[in-house]
Amino acid sequence: xxxxVMAERPRWREQAESLGFRFHSxxxxxxxxxxxxxxxxxxxxxxxxxxxxxxxxxLCMDLVSRAVRDEEYLRRLALPERFWDLIRSSWGRGDPHxxxxxxxxYDGAGPAKLFELNYDTPTSLYEAAxxxxxxxxxxxxxxxxxxxxxxxxxxxxKLLSAFSMLVASVNGRMHFASVRxxxxxxxxxxxxxxxxxxxxxxxxxxxxxxxxxxVDGRYTDCDNNVIEAIFKLYPWEFLFTDEFxxxxxxxxxxxxxxxxxxxxSNKGALALLWELHPGHPNLLPTFFETITEATAQLPRxxxxxxxxxxxxxxxELVTLQGEHLQVPGPYTDFPYVRQAFHALPKFADxxxxxxxxxxxxxxxxxxxxxxxxxxxxxxxxxVPHIVS
Amino acid sequence: xxxxxxxxxxxxxxxxxxxxxxxxxxxPQPQPQTALAYQGLTQCIxxxxxxxxxxxxxxxxxxxxxxxxxPRFDSLTDCQAQxxxxxxxxxxxxxxxxxxxxxxxxMVGRALSHxxxxxxxxxxxxxYGQPLYRARGDRAEWRTASGERFGGAARGPYSPTVAETLxxxxxxxxxxxxxxxxxxxx
Numbered sequence: 383x384x385x386x387v388m389a390e391r392p393r394w395r396e397q398a399e400s401l402g403f404r405f406h407s408x409x410x411x412x413x414x415x416x417x418x419x420x421x422x423x424x425x426x427x428x429x430x431x432x433x434x435x436x437x438x439x440x441l442c443m444d445l446v447s448r449a450v451r452d453e454e455y456l457r458r459l460a461l462p463e464r465f466w467d468l469i470r471s472s473w474g475r476g477d478p479h480x481x482x483x484x485x486x487x488y489d490g491a492g493p494a495k496l497f498e499l500n501y502d503t504p505t506s507l508y509e510a511a512x513x514x515x516x517x518x519x520x521x522x523x524x525x526x527x528x529x530x531x532x533x534x535x536x537x538x539x540k541l542l543s544a545f546s547m548l549v550a551s552v553n554g555r556m557h558f559a560s561v562r563x564x565x566x567x568x569x570x571x572x573x574x575x576x577x578x579x580x581x582x583x584x585x586x587x588x589x590x591x592x593x594x595x596x597v598d599g600r601y602t603d604c605d606n607n608v609i610e611a612i613f614k615l616y617p618w619e620f621l622f623t624d625e626f627x628x629x630x631x632x633x634x635x636x637x638x639x640x641x642x643x644x645x646x647s648n649k650g651a652l653a654l655l656w657e658l659h660p661g662h663p664n665l666l667p668t669f670f671e672t673i674t675e676a677t678a679q680l681p682r683x684x685x686x687x688x689x690x691x692x693x694x695x696x697x698e699l700v701t702l703q704g705e706h707l708q709v710p711g712p713y714t715d716f717p718y719v720r721q722a723f724h725a726l727p728k729f730a731d732x733x734x735x736x737x738x739x740x741x742x743x744x745x746x747x748x749x750x751x752x753x754x755x756x757x758x759x760x761x762x763x764x765v766p767h768i769v770s
Numbered sequence: 771x772x773x774x775x776x777x778x779x780x781x782x783x784x785x786x787x788x789x790x791x792x793x794x795x796x797x798p799q800p801q802p803q804t805a806l807a808y809q810g811l812t813q814c815i816x817x818x819x820x821x822x823x824x825x826x827x828x829x830x831x832x833x834x835x836x837x838x839x840x841p842r843f844d845s846l847t848d849c850q851a852q853x854x855x856x857x858x859x860x861x862x863x864x865x866x867x868x869x870x871x872x873x874x875x876x877m878v879g880r881a882l883s884h885x886x887x888x889x890x891x892x893x894x895x896x897x898y899g900q901p902l903y904r905a906r907g908d909r910a911e912w913r914t915a916s917g918e919r920f921g922g923a924a925r926g927p928y929s930p931t932v933a934e935t936l937x938x939x940x941x942x943x944x945x946x947x948x949x950x951x952x953x954x955x956x
Contacts, residue, residue, distance in 0.1 A: 624942065
């Protein structure tokens with residue numbers, strides 16, 4: 383695993399704009415950064431990342447199957463009791479899921495360590511699936527990378543295949559939703575909508591805020607069409623506290639991701655995974671903060687994360703040397719877990735975190751995020767990778 | 771190969787992205803129509819919906835792809851069980867032999883309802899050209915090499931259920947309460 387410095391393609395910004403990659407820069411700073419890329423060997427990808435991703439995913443599915451049978455799990459995850467039935471029945475029915483991303487610390491040699499699961503509302507999808515793929519094609523075409531250079535990225539192929547499998551179960555139609563003010567979320571939803579249409583699904587976008595409800599408690603879009611199947615880029619933990627959550631049962635809509643994903647999009651899942659599989663080479667010791675004897679066993683360095691948090695918000699970290707880091711944020715009203723500190727690999731002045739995707743139930747590719755801080759935040763740059 | 775063989779997008783980049791509200795509707799967008807697929811090269815060319823060069827390229831891609839992608843079977847009977855009695859043949863290469871179903875057709879692209887063109891080879895990677903098969907007992911529908919039903923868009927016009935909306939705005943408040951923290955993806 384190497385970090386390679388290489389000149390940018392001169393016209394990548396224009397290309398990004400023309401292809402609809404609208405958030406390639408954040409406030410003038412590049413979010414997409416192709417001045418560097420990471421290079422992996424095939425063995426590193428297959429044994430170091432792909433195989434552990436599959437294994438962790440299976441542990442996650444096993445965790446869900448336990449949690450729906452045991453209320454104690456749901457209680458410890460701080461999931462609201464009035465939605466336990468919804469969560470349990472969505473798993474019991476076998477509601478399909480589309481995608482998820484796990485964040486891994488991997489240095490090319492030791493076992494990859496699971497930092498977090500983003501199994502409900504993962505983003506950075508388009509740049510991983512499409513733009514880094516185009517970058518590689520362009521670099522090969524220009525003779526800047528050898529023709530046999532590869533990339534661990536079959537995201538688009540697997541997403542298309544996943545949507546093709548869904549056509550019948552969603553009756554050929556899906557709504558797509560995100561909150562109105564986020565252009566990045568809107569773009570991620572637009573990409574997924576595009577793939578759904580390619581698979582032959584009739585799609586309609588509706589902002590979360592615009593969803594309506596009927597007298598008999600069903601959900602409607604702006605044209606008063608009843609919503610039967612909906613992809614929402616909006617976390618279950620917020621949806622559960624919204625006023626319209628009271629119609630979840632009567633609406634009987636099929637949700638993507640399904641309600642059972644709320645078990646895995648919760649940092650408490652990291653503590654439960656460690657409890658069920660202590661010492662697993664790809665897991666870090668993690669405990670609910672309430673278990674004081676257990677957290678006392680943690681080594682000197684630790685990371686404190688709220689059960690519900692995104693993009694590094696409200697994460698607090700103490701390194702082995704006692705250095706203290708903290709990111710502010712809005713998620714202060716939930717319980718916390720503590721996870722043993724594990725340093726991200728450092729290349730030059732940057733820390734690289736690997737987002738490893740699971741589509742359906744298969745590992746499907748990676749995206750690398752780089753940050754100058756040990757806590758990967760929403761401003762972390764997305765950098766491409768190659769396999770050679 | 772660990773990466774997607776081709777990338778094609780229908781909508782992204784073609785229209786400004788509207789953060790629309792119900793009182794400010796966005797213009798109707800193109801929806802998928804029937805996929806364009808043919809049983810053979812001659813049929814593709816004589817149909818005239820796309821140029822002969824596109825037919826030839828798609829056909830050549832499909833022929834090539836089937837040796838890589840087609841389902842492989844150790845025995846003739848296993849292959850016939852899925853693809854039908856007269857549909858399987860033996861392939862012998864230097865690295866071994868196997869049975870695979872016969873190519874029943876190939877995909878050229880999909881049409882969009884708002885224009886007459888077909889998205890073949892859009893952008894990067896050469897578009898579709900994927901081989902198609904027909905499963906035993908389901909001769910009416912194409913199957914892709916991985917066995918998925920192909921041509922879902924040809925289900926006919928979709929007629930949604932319309933119902934009176936009593937109120938809106940019951941979702942998204944929890945998100946707004948967390949201030950200007952941007953989106954909810956992570």
